[in-house]
Amino acid sequence: MISPAPEKLPSAEVTLAQLEKGVSPWRDAWHRLRRNRLAVFGGIVLIVLGTLCVIGPWFSPYGYEDTNLDNTFSPPAAAHWLGTDQLGRDLFTRLMYGGRISLMVGLVATFVALTIGVIYGAISGYAGGKLDRVMMRIVDIIYALPFTIFVILLTVMFGRDIKLIFVAIGAVEWLTMARIVRGQIMSIKRMEFIEAARSLGLSRPRIMFRHMIPNILGPIIVYTTLTIPGVMLLEAFLGFLGLGVQPPMSSWGVLIKDGAERMEEYPWLLIFPGVLFSLTLFSLNFLGDGLRDALDVRSAKD
Amino acid sequence: MLRFIARRLLEAIPVLFIIITATFFMVRFVPGGPFDSEKVTTPEIRANLEAYYGLNLPLHQQYTNYLKAVILHGDLGRSTKYASRTVNEIIADKLPASLQLGGLSLLIALVLGLTAGVIAAVKRNTWLDYVGSSVAMIGICVPTFVLGPILVLIFAIHLGWFSASGWYSWQDRILPAVTLGIVYAAGIARLTRGGMLEVLNLDYIRTARAKGASEARVIFKHALRGGLLPVVSYLGPAIAGILTGAFVIETIFQIPGLGREFVNSAFNRDYTLVLGTVILYAVLIIAMNLVVDVVQVWLNPKLKFE
Numbered sequence: 005m006i007s008p009a010p011e012k013l014p015s016a017e018v019t020l021a022q023l024e025k026g027v028s029p030w031r032d033a034w035h036r037l038r039r040n041r042l043a044v045f046g047g048i049v050l051i052v053l054g055t056l057c058v059i060g061p062w063f064s065p066y067g068y069e070d071t072n073l074d075n076t077f078s079p080p081a082a083a084h085w086l087g088t089d090q091l092g093r094d095l096f097t098r099l100m101y102g103g104r105i106s107l108m109v110g111l112v113a114t115f116v117a118l119t120i121g122v123i124y125g126a127i128s129g130y131a132g133g134k135l136d137r138v139m140m141r142i143v144d145i146i147y148a149l150p151f152t153i154f155v156i157l158l159t160v161m162f163g164r165d166i167k168l169i170f171v172a173i174g175a176v177e178w179l180t181m182a183r184i185v186r187g188q189i190m191s192i193k194r195m196e197f198i199e200a201a202r203s204l205g206l207s208r209p210r211i212m213f214r215h216m217i218p219n220i221l222g223p224i225i226v227y228t229t230l231t232i233p234g235v236m237l238l239e240a241f242l243g244f245l246g247l248g249v250q251p252p253m254s255s256w257g258v259l260i261k262d263g264a265e266r267m268e269e270y271p272w273l274l275i276f277p278g279v280l281f282s283l284t285l286f287s288l289n290f291l292g293d294g295l296r297d298a299l300d301v302r303s304a305k306d
Numbered sequence: 307m308l309r310f311i312a313r314r315l316l317e318a319i320p321v322l323f324i325i326i327t328a329t330f331f332m333v334r335f336v337p338g339g340p341f342d343s344e345k346v347t348t349p350e351i352r353a354n355l356e357a358y359y360g361l362n363l364p365l366h367q368q369y370t371n372y373l374k375a376v377i378l379h380g381d382l383g384r385s386t387k388y389a390s391r392t393v394n395e396i397i398a399d400k401l402p403a404s405l406q407l408g409g410l411s412l413l414i415a416l417v418l419g420l421t422a423g424v425i426a427a428v429k430r431n432t433w434l435d436y437v438g439s440s441v442a443m444i445g446i447c448v449p450t451f452v453l454g455p456i457l458v459l460i461f462a463i464h465l466g467w468f469s470a471s472g473w474y475s476w477q478d479r480i481l482p483a484v485t486l487g488i489v490y491a492a493g494i495a496r497l498t499r500g501g502m503l504e505v506l507n508l509d510y511i512r513t514a515r516a517k518g519a520s521e522a523r524v525i526f527k528h529a530l531r532g533g534l535l536p537v538v539s540y541l542g543p544a545i546a547g548i549l550t551g552a553f554v555i556e557t558i559f560q561i562p563g564l565g566r567e568f569v570n571s572a573f574n575r576d577y578t579l580v581l582g583t584v585i586l587y588a589v590l591i592i593a594m595n596l597v598v599d600v601v602q603v604w605l606n607p608k609l610k611f612e
Binding site: 145147152153156157158160161162233237240241244245257260261263264267268271274275278281282285286289290 | 317336449452454456542580
């Protein structure tokens with residue numbers, strides 16, 4: 005009844021020249037990634053959206069805070085492609101500006117999480133023994149805590165400074181990365197090339213950053229890609245609760261919140277930001293999954 | 307088993323202690339106090355208010371007083387916003403709605419997720435599998451605060467099947483619980499499928515078949531048990547996610563729950579209410595994690611309560 009499905013082999017079209025040169029693992033992964041349609045789709049969508057948000061506002065005839073009280077709640081039309089909001093502000097322009105904030109939070113907070121997670125995980129995995137056990141127990145405990153609650157507290161109590169949002173979100177999202185890095189470090193630390201580096205008398209930080217981390221870049225890249233949507237989701241969650249960036253600035257989460265309040269009469273105010281945001285999360289997840297398959301990262305799924 | 311549970315309970319004590327301490331000092335060191343927005347006209351009134359809440363005492367004394375009240379009497383203090391009410395009363399008032407919402411969402415997540423996951427694994431690489439996996443991906447990527455309003459738009463406003471907000475009849479529970487549960491249903495479906503696929507090719511499944519066990523028995527008795535493992539370890543984070551996700555759901559659907567109260571209390575700088583809710587959530591989450599751990603060991607004796 006249930007037969008094992010044949011494993012799909014990566015059938016690479018290899019030319020003689022390539023055979024002679026050999027294929028680096030990165031090239032190999034790139035080939036596999038390009039064959040994954042969903043991942044390619046995700047990558048293209050992200051490039052288009054990113055470009056649009058970064059340079060789009062310069063070409064828009066409207067600013068993000070340009071109000072026009074004669075033209076409030078305009079449905080999508082030639083003058084305003086995606087319509088206008090309660091103050092007659094152009095939704096398309098606001099989406100592009102909001103996208104800048106959302107994407108920036110996604111990237112910066114992920115970078116914070118990445119830095120903490122890699123360093124913590126690497127130390128824990130490399131040290132091993134008692135220190136490792138204690139450090140991982142701490143991660144387990146924090147993992148189980150209502151950390152979103154602390155992010156909310158932080159943002160409410162210390163004002164809605166965007167830098168704080170970066171740090172607060174980054175400080176929550178590093179845990180999975182730490183676990184993954186630790187697992188990877190443990191699996192390579194007994195390998196010959198690390199022994200060799202050690203026998204050369206290299207310092208520990210040098211062994212760690214020059215020899216170990218470059219060798220576990222694959223999983224790090226994959227989980228970085230998969231962390232970004234989580235971070236953006238948390239930022240939008242805060243925005244939706246009214247804890248995001250302050251008006252007249254906005255992010256996608258804030259726009260979704262504003263749209264949800266008026267969706268009954270003016271559904272486009274909810275639909276466009278909602279679809280755009282979901283599409284971004286989709287693309288990031290597809291790209292992340294594609295990278296995981298391409299780089300063949302299997303262990304330590306969260 | 308009992309020793310394992312006892313050890314985990316002992317471990318929870320320092321964790322709770324750290325949470326209480328951290329939150330206590332955090333809310334006190336922030337700019338702005340609980341009486342800033344009140345109509346506190348004279349310094350005398352303010353001093354009286356502070357004396358009433360013990361806020362005029364030295365900080366360490368406030369801290370020990372608070373700990374004493376919480377530990378000895380389970381008394382979380384008096385709300386600084388609603389002077390006539392204690393935090394315990396507010397929690398007793400608001401928690402049931404949140405628990406109902408969370409419990410229903412978890413139920414929906416488990417039932418939908420496990421069913422979809424088992425079907426996808428058994429019928430793998432058929433259209434059922436593809437449709438299921440795609441829907442699961444949509445479930446994971448569409449945030450609750452987008453899905454919720456859209457469901458309201460379709461099912462409440464256009465079709466008129468449910469009311470758009472409120473928490474009165476049982477129908478009012480459906481939309482919020484579905485909105486909150488669907489993300490986790492999607493996650494559970496993916497994990498179940500993956501876990502089942504890993505197990506289905508193992509020797510013990512073949513043994514079960516060879517012994518002549520029916521297909522249903524093989525799947526539900528033998529394979530599902532193995533397939534459940536990743537799901538169970540996902541439940542800890544999922545429950546925490548459902549509890550905090552409820553903040554948004556309660557806002558969208560105007561549910562009188564503790565989540566909305568917590569966010570408001572943070573805005574109002576209602577020290578005692580913030581502290582009380584954080585402690586409560588921490589206890590809830592730690593307790594649920596313990597349950598999850600026990601179930602995990604029960605499913606997989608190999609773990610042996612390490």
